[in-house]
Amino acid sequence: MPVITFREALNAAMRNEMKRDENVILLGEDIAGGKGAGGQQDAWGGVLGATAGLYTEFGPDRVFDTPISESAFIGAAAGAAVTGLRPVAQLMFVTFFGVAGDALFNQMAKFRYMFGGKTKTPCVIRTLYGAGTGAASQHSDCYYPIFTHVPGLKVVVPSTPYEAKGLMISAIRDDDPVIFFEHQAMSGDKGEVPDGEYTVPFGEARVVREGKDATVVALGRMVQFAEKAAEELAQDGVECELLDPRTASPLDSDAILKSVKKTGRLVIVDESLPRCGLASDISAIISEQGFHTLKAPIRRVTPQHNHVPFAPNLEQAHIPSPEKIVEAVKSVTGGK
Amino acid sequence: MPVITFREALNAAMRNEMKRDENVILLGEDIAGGKGAGGQQDAWGGVLGATAGLYTEFGPDRVFDTPISESAFIGAAAGAAVTGLRPVAQLMFVTFFGVAGDALFNQMAKFRYMFGGKTKTPCVIRTLYGAGTGAASQHSDCYYPIFTHVPGLKVVVPSTPYEAKGLMISAIRDDDPVIFFEHQAMSGDKGEVPDGEYTVPFGEARVVREGKDATVVALGRMVQFAEKAAEELAQDGVECELLDPRTASPLDSDAILKSVKKTGRLVIVDESLPRCGLASDISAIISEQGFHTLKAPIRRVTPQHNHVPFAPNLEQAHIPSPEKIVEAVKSVTGGK
């Protein structure tokens, strides 16, 4: 199978859907690049290159570079979606939701409900998130819990290039607004990705690894850290069952419950912040529904309640690490 | 003790602080009212009247009606706070955070951290929240979990006029940005409130009622519903210990843990949405730290994962009710 990067996988998914459905359009800042400039057109392909070449291939009526006007173009994505297009818009970094919040939370998320089910809003908002690149407090947030909180939105947090491609195709075909989180530190990560089209479902957790001693739930970039931890733990005889929920909303709580029923132990690894974060959310759901199967407290491995710092050593200390995951799993399995 | 409304209690707190400290200013849409108009000035005193009379008393250099420009005036509050004022700005309804999100989450919340502790941002953002008035999806949200998620902000959710006055005085004197949630359906609620100045602390839960059978945590408007439920339960011999955390951030998890140690049971009543909401957050913290004291699963009484509907019967069904609280408590105390 071809080995390509995360960004190439996303690119392939968007290209596939743009070919398949002429209602799919792209919007965002410098997603082509060079708009109005005297040099090369399609010069950027988005800030990390995931949309490279799509302007050249599909032209200016399908790929729209925008001014720095998030509320206008995210709002336009919502307005275009209810009137018949399937826009894929990029909110460059999720932190910038601060300037597009109305369109995201109060318009696209609410249309269908407020209008009594009489409309649909098929759009995808791609956005970069996550720490690890030295981008500091205003370019490293993991705000998917905020989007998960709000009904009407679906929230996708892919963990590998394979997943990213299949989930992006699903997202574009979905009839609801989907917020698609791309970890900036994973953009160059490589993985096996088939050439053809395929979808990966929403709301169905992926069993990354089977095990009987403890359930570990991780999503996005944390999946690879949890895999490392699980390998290390396996050497000590602790077999983790690792689940990747793929989507934070909808959440496949059944799969987690099922696994916890088997293992009796749950560790949730999440790069988002601890207060009202996704780890808390999963913890609450599982402890409510799976209380009697739990043999130890649910442990959450998350950053602490602070913003993402700039200095590399602080930043690394901020992010959950394989070591912290190992420690957390051991604490619930009794050190074994 | 004088009996006054929630709105009057807030008014008294702001008046007190404006007298005490000339750096306290007010900003917001129609917080005085009549700006530039040919009729009465100070005609509104804010959308629910909480700032009535303050313009007349303190004048145009302390009370600023604003255009409908939330990002400008909430951002201005942040900028004024770092340069020496103590602004109290009103984001009319918390749903409107969508148009002021940047100033709230990415500026005021992050300054101190990003600047290495070398500044402080003493400002208060007052905001209306909550269902129950038929205001529908875009005027009824309870988005305090979103603010609780973000470090650097303090989040206050008062439950009575007495609490509101003391917490507002604390908020204005606080050196960090404080988001102050006022339930729109409680604005006319009355309670005993002393005339003089007093503060109510952040991060210290109030024991509303003592009991040994189950701990009930509720905040904001849910406190009165939980009190009703507790009275009803007491008639059936179930004694609830009711805690009002007062502030969602900081959260007094110690007080909750202590109570749960005694009762072994926890029900969290929260008007905010279930996913990544405050009930989930409290549940996760207590189940992690108090696992071995819990005799039953933690139950959350919250709305379901949908927006606030318009029709009164749907809206009532959406909000947690005393009946649902009674049922939840009984489910964890074994029906007793």
Next chain:
Amino acid sequence: MDLDQEQLLDAYRCMRTIRMFEDRLHDEFATGQIPGFVHLYAGEEASAAGVIRHLHADETDTVASTHRGHGHSIAVGCDVKAMMKEIYGRKGGLCNAKGGSMHIADVSIGMLGANGIVGGGTSLSCGAALTAKVKKTGGVAVSFFGDGAFNQGMTLEAMNFARVYDLPVLFVLEDNGYAESTASSWSIGGGDPVQRAAGFGIRGEKVDGRDFFAVTHAAGEAIKAIRDGGGPRFIHIDFLRYYGHFEGDATTYRPKNEVRDERKYLDPLNLFRARVLQGEILSEDALNRIDDEVASLIDEAVDEAREAPAPDLSTLTTDVYVSY
């Protein structure tokens, strides 16, 4: 006058329906039976009627409205009875009683919704215009917003966005003198909305909102230019709202007698009648007949709304997603 009799009668019916709908809601609200916030459009009828009559009846032309959305909804052609049920929060409401007054919508005919967020509709119109552009439908997106909304960054961003892509958007500033209790003469820095639009490269014009003929002339010209591919246009419509900001507003911020005089001398319906009667273009009978028909329609709408049951409780959690 380039409208034929039928068009004139339609325009009058539209304005009269709006007026009676709003006047009646004003009375009904006072009885305490209507939940939530209600913002009435009375006094502003010539804007909705004069602009929207230039749009096609299908969904290719669209309207994005505001919290004060009844007038636009009626002019687009929303079912008046279903609107009334919606506002009463009853089963059969246009949005199944989930939206209420502030969220009335019928996307199937291009009515993209009233909006609880001031300025929220302007970017939606850019999106609808993008659809028209990409699908080459020839459609125009009309965005109505108030004087208060004109100071909201979203609105200003949307104007620039529409300009750089030459989107077919008509921006209509409904300047009714106030945003809540704040005077538009104060809140709009510089005081010249047409100049502000020009600052985004958008040509605009100011019209007297009491004069249906002035409005519809300006809108017709602008919409034609937009359909011809000229990109966005702007109209600044100037008038006064008759009622408070919302029902319940004591309106003490207004100069005494402001509304009394406005209603007496400058009522757009009276001015319309005077104009068409003076020129003997329409008969008084024909106009009165419309008044009667509309009165019956509104009576029926209120009766049906009052009698309609509340929506089923099972609908509380439906319609959040298409699938989940």
Next chain:
Amino acid sequence: MDLDQEQLLDAYRCMRTIRMFEDRLHDEFATGQIPGFVHLYAGEEASAAGVIRHLHADETDTVASTHRGHGHSIAVGCDVKAMMKEIYGRKGGLCNAKGGSMHIADVSIGMLGANGIVGGGTSLSCGAALTAKVKKTGGVAVSFFGDGAFNQGMTLEAMNFARVYDLPVLFVLEDNGYAESTASSWSIGGGDPVQRAAGFGIRGEKVDGRDFFAVTHAAGEAIKAIRDGGGPRFIHIDFLRYYGHFEGDATTYRPKNEVRDERKYLDPLNLFRARVLQGEILSEDALNRIDDEVASLIDEAVDEAREAPAPDLSTLTTDVYVSY
């Protein structure tokens, strides 16, 4: 020319410090030792130097900056060595290594921060101006923002807000030709920023950003008018950035030789030198001495930054709140 020798030397030192700081960072970044995003200000020196020299050294006058904030920070008087440590992410950084290049600030001298959010600083300036107004400090708040930021609703809202309260804000549009790879000639609808400002009732002027003297003259006049109580002003400064949007940008969107020609013929430092030497106002020696002094300062700053230790891990969770 209304600047005395000392003022001219100061201005030159400011520009030279910025240039050398940025050129050096460009080289250092290439070595891979600097984390995160770095946006360089080279080519734009006359703006920071020409505007900020009119501000008082204390905290009553303020500057809100952008992601491209090194130049403004240096001009305000931030400690250059502490800035360098900050950018390297080391102990002793101006923001204790928590902010990095995009968040450099020193509020104690009125530098309200670089800003990772495009347009984020404009409303902060309104707040600083409010402080000046309420406390009657006579202070002026300068808000720098780029051509991209000029299309961001927050910026436009802030301009209106400043106007309606006559706030002492100077809005400085630094139009360096591009927002990332997007040309400002395309993104700014209407193409005339001064007219856009006029649409908010704010008087503005366009100046050539290569010409320090033109900039400082325009800024001086505007700041004087603001201090005299005239409310906000606007300046549109026009130039080109020399490096990519951020370090690592291949800049293929630029016409070939655009920067080469710009540097060769229009470098603001060269133009400054030519002007003062031609008039024999300053000696070449004096200027060269400054070049040498600045070169040493930057060398030392880089050496010290490289040698400084990483910040203590214990600081990860501090400084979130004053108290919690």
